[in-house]
Amino acid sequence: MDNKKPAKKLAERVPMPCQPPKERAHNFDEVALGYTGEMAMKEATRCLQCKNPPCVTGCPVEVPIKDFIHQLAAGNVEEAYRIIKTTNSLPAVCGRVCPQEHQCEGKCVLNKKDRPIAIGRLERFAADTNLKDHRTMPENIRPDLPKDAPKVACVGAGPSSLTCAGVCAAAGLKVDIFEALHEAGGVLIYGIPSFRLPKEIVAAEINGLHDLGVDFKLNHVGGRTIEIKDLLKDYDAVFIGVGAGLPIFLGVPGENLVGVFSANEYLTRVNLGRAYNFPEQDTPCFPGKHVTVFGAGNVAMDAARTALRMGAESVHIVYRRTRAEMPARKEEIEHAEEEGVQFAMLSAPVRFNGDENLNLVSVTLQKMELGEPDASGRRRPVPIAGEVYDLPTDLAIVALGTRSNPILLDATPDLKLNKWGYIEADENTGETSIPNVFAGGDIVTGAATVILAMGAGRVAGREIVRRLKGEKIES
Secondary structure: OOOOOOOOOOOOOOOOOEOOHHHHOOOOOOOEOOOOHHHHHHHHOOOOOOOOOHHHHHOOOOOOHHHHHHHHHOOOHHHHHHHHHOOOOOHHHHHHHOOHHHOHHHHOHHHHHOOOOOHHHHHHHHHHHHHHHOOOOOOOOOOOOOOOOOEEEEEOOOHHHHHHHHHHHHOOOEEEEEOOOOOOOOHHHHOOOOOOOOHHHHHHHHHHHHHOOOEEEOOOOEOOOEOHHHHHHHOOEEEEOOOOOEEOOOOOOOOOOEOEEEHHHHHHHHHOOOHHHOOOOOOOOOOOOEEEEEOOOHHHHHHHHHHHHOOOOEEEEEOOOOHHHOOOOHHHHHHHHHHOOEEEOOEEEEEEEEOOOOEEEEEEEEEEEEEEEOOOOOEEEEEEEEEEEEEEOOEEEEOOOEEOOHHHHHOOOOOOEOOOOOEOOOOOOOEOOOOOEEEOOHHHHOOOOHHHHHHHHHHHHHHHHHHHHOOOOOO
16 A cells, blocks of 8 residues: 655746736836735745755855745745845846846756746845835935945946945945946946836835945046046045946948947937937937847847837847847747747848948848857857848847946056956955955956846955955855
8 A cells, every 4th residue: 555645736836917918019117017915925835945945056146035935925025125135235126137047046946847936026026015115214314424434436336336335335334336327227227128127126226225325426437537546545445347338249241321229329228318208308219110139138139129119110139040049038038029029040140231321221131050069069050051131121239248348447557357358356355456446247257147246246345344344244
């Protein structure tokens, strides 16, 4: 007689409610609508509460995932949020844009059954609930720091700097953030569209840093209006988190035609310049009707989906490999396809074609096939002889990645750079070749994810606190 107990049936992962595709393709409201309290508790109760949770090892900022989910399952949302904030300065952001499927959720033991806990969605729920519940809190809760409090300058106001600033400010250091643009947030503001990351969410997270005592000094360009050597005269430590915003282009004929943009410029005009609200806002956007986007990462998906919302009649993503090799998040690819973006796979641009006025009218594409693996381990795309075709295009957006902007680097010759032109920084402390100058994020790693940049900011922030206050942060 078999006395074995039947295996406990694993509950289904709670789906995320979203705007219908046909509606959301024409507005900039957030696509994913978030969990209700009931949904969040139901999903949280799926967590196995592992004794040694592997999910934490997949999180670059080491959020105590098991602990915060346990509190959510018990209905203690405020305590769940407090636990998340011990290591994560921007949980409402991370819950939306982190590639959890490759990080925390990718390590979840339930991932083996293809049903990992929806850690990102639960993090978002806890953060959003806190932001909503505390919207009317008094603004004047900034700490009174002593006049001799150690001072830290962060150059750039993107994810790495914001995280470093949060760690330092929470430890009682005086922190100033210098930002080149007129609005803080870095890529969170100019790069990621509001239908994925609403601007009011970024503003709320930044307000939380202001409440900690962080001051933001906008319109300060590192390497021009401020220099590292001058900051070191007034600050005890400097953190460089300026990102890597110099776009990479295709290098094919016709790339200077009217209508060819980098994804950086296109998305900055729409997101930072609020071009989607023109003429109420001052920044217009190029009015493409037949749009072609080159690349297959998250930025390419953002550009393609933005073009649809800006009124394009057709949007194609051109990629020289197959869908299986696309580096964008699976969710973003699916959302783009649902909204009407078309994919031209195994195709590569040969040239851009213009009319007599140098306006872009089409792009010539070369059909490709996959050959032997290249250095990255992926099969190398090779051209199929004689198979080319023209795709009508009046707006082309190049989303092939970015490299380091030389403005700050050229003005700081003592900074040691690697062979790719990025800052060399100690991976354990974030310190550069200049004593007490730290760096993190894309300016060190090259273009990567928001959460990896935050992880670097946290490493540097902890080391700065240790040096300036003689305190080691254990969390």
